[in-house]
Every structure is written in structure tokens, then in C-alpha cells.
Amino acid sequence: MRFWAHDEALEIQFFLDAAALVQLNPGTALDEAGLLSTFDRNRAAIEGAAARVYVRHYRGAYVLMASDFA
Numbered sequence: 001m002r003f004w005a006h007d008e009a010l011e012i013q014f015f016l017d018a019a020a021l022v023q024l025n026p027g028t029a030l031d032e033a034g035l036l037s038t039f040d041r042n043r044a045a046i047e048g049a050a051a052r053v054y055v056r057h058y059r060g061a062y063v064l065m066a067s068d069f070a
Helices: 018-024 032-041 043-053
Strands: 002-007 010-016 061-064
Touching: 002 043, 010 018, 010 043, 018 032, 018 043, 032 043, 043 061
Parallel strands: 010 061
Antiparallel strands: 002 010
16 A cells, blocks of 8 residues: 655655464455445554654655554
8 A cells, every 4th residue: 555645745655465464353354345444444543654664764665564653
């Protein structure tokens, strides 16, 4: 899954591994509806993980893995 965040005028691209979503909500259906639903229900945790891995310099993109939510 891909989502974007903003740091002032910068747009930061994040990719979220499906395994991370399953870790956040075991039993997540591995289809579009299930993954999007889990993303929506866990948005605060996902934003927190994104903030922890983000470094204030352009890096192209960041990938959030299950280990980022441990």
C-alpha cells in the first residue's frame, strides 16, 4: 500500500507492507477492502511509525515493515 505525508512543502512517499497491516490486525482479509479497512482503523499507529522512520532529508520513499510496529 502506498500513502503520502507532508513536511511543509515536501511530499513524502511511504509504502506499507501488507505483513505490517496483518500484524496490526491479525485476520485482515488480504484483499483491497480488507487491507484498506485495516489501514483506516490503524491510521494513528501507521502515522506514528511513519514519523519514527522519517528523516528530515529527501530519501525518495520510505517502506514501513512489520518490525516498525513492534
